[in-house]
Amino acid sequence: MPFDLKQLRYALATARHGSFGHAAAALDVVATAIEEQVAALEAQLRFRLFDDDAAGLRTTADGARFLRDAEHLLWQAEQVALRLADARIRSAFGTGEHRPFEPFDAPCTCSDPLFGLAHTDHPPTHAHEGGGPPDAPAEGEDDRTARYADLCRAILAARRYIGRAFGHDLIADPASEMLLDLYVREHEGRTTSITSFWGAASAAFGTARRSFTVMENRALVTRTPDPGDGRRVLVQLTPSTRRQLEQCFDVILAGAAQSVDAIAGTAKRTASG
Secondary structure (H helix, E strand, O other): OOOOHHHHHHHHHHHHHOOHHHHHHHHOOOHHHHHHHHHHHHHHHOOOOEEEEOOEEEEOHHHHHHHHHHHHHHHHHHHHHHHHHHHHHHHHOOOOOOOOOOOOOOOOOOOHHHHOOOOOOOOOOOOOOOOOOOOOOOOOHHHHHHHHHHHHHHHHHHHHHHHHHHOHHHHOOHHHHHHHHHHHHHHOOOOOEHHHHHHOOOOOHHHHHHHHHHHHHOOOEEEEEEOOEEEEEEEEEOHHHHHHHHHHHHHHHHHHHHHHHHHHHHHHHHHHO
C-alpha cells in the first residue's frame, strides 16, 4: 500500500521524542498536525503504533516493526531526492558528467531502546579495523571494555530519559550519541552500517549526517567496505578515538568510585557515632 512520507516522518519523530508535543517542537509544526497524521497512518495500517502511558507514548510491538521499515523507506526516498538534485545541478552547469547510481546501503537498524525490539544489524563478527581476524584481547581487556560499554549504555539511557522529559531538541548531542553507540556495538562484535550509525542520534537524519561528515573529516571514524556485502559501507572508530573515549570513561568511573567511597565513609562514621 502507498504511504505518505510526511506521515512516516511524523510517526518516526513521535517514536524518537516520546510525545506529539516534543516531536512537533523538533519538526517545527503544531502538535495537532502530527497527532492527526499519525492517527491517519494508524487507520490505514489497522493497528496502533503507540500506546499512551505515564511516561509518554510507547511504541507497540507492531509499531516497532513497521517503523524500522519506515525509517529505511524514508532514507531511500531521501537518497533518490539527492540524486535528482545532483542531476539538476550538473545539468544546469552543463558538466555532462555521468555518475553511476550507487546502490543503497543495507536497511538501517533502529536502535533497540527507541523501538523496543531487539534487532541485530549483522551477526557478531568481531571485526576490527583493517579486516582479518580480531586481535586476541589482553588479559583483563574484556572486563575493562565491558565496564566501558556498560557506562556507554547508562549514559545513552540517561540522555534518552532527559530528552523525553525536557525535549530532545534541547539536549540532543548527536555526535557523542553516535560515538557511544558505536563503541557498544564494536564491544558486542556487531558491524555498523552508515544508516545504523546515523540512527543512534536523537536528532534529525540531516543533522546526524552532518555530524558524521565532521567526524570523518577529523579522523574520528572511518568507513570501510563490507567484505561480505559489496553494497554496504561500514563505520568504525579509529584507534585514536577509541583511546580518547576510554580515557574519558576512566575519568567518569574514577569520579563515580570516589563518590561511592565518600558516601560509604559518611555512612560508616554515622553508624559508629
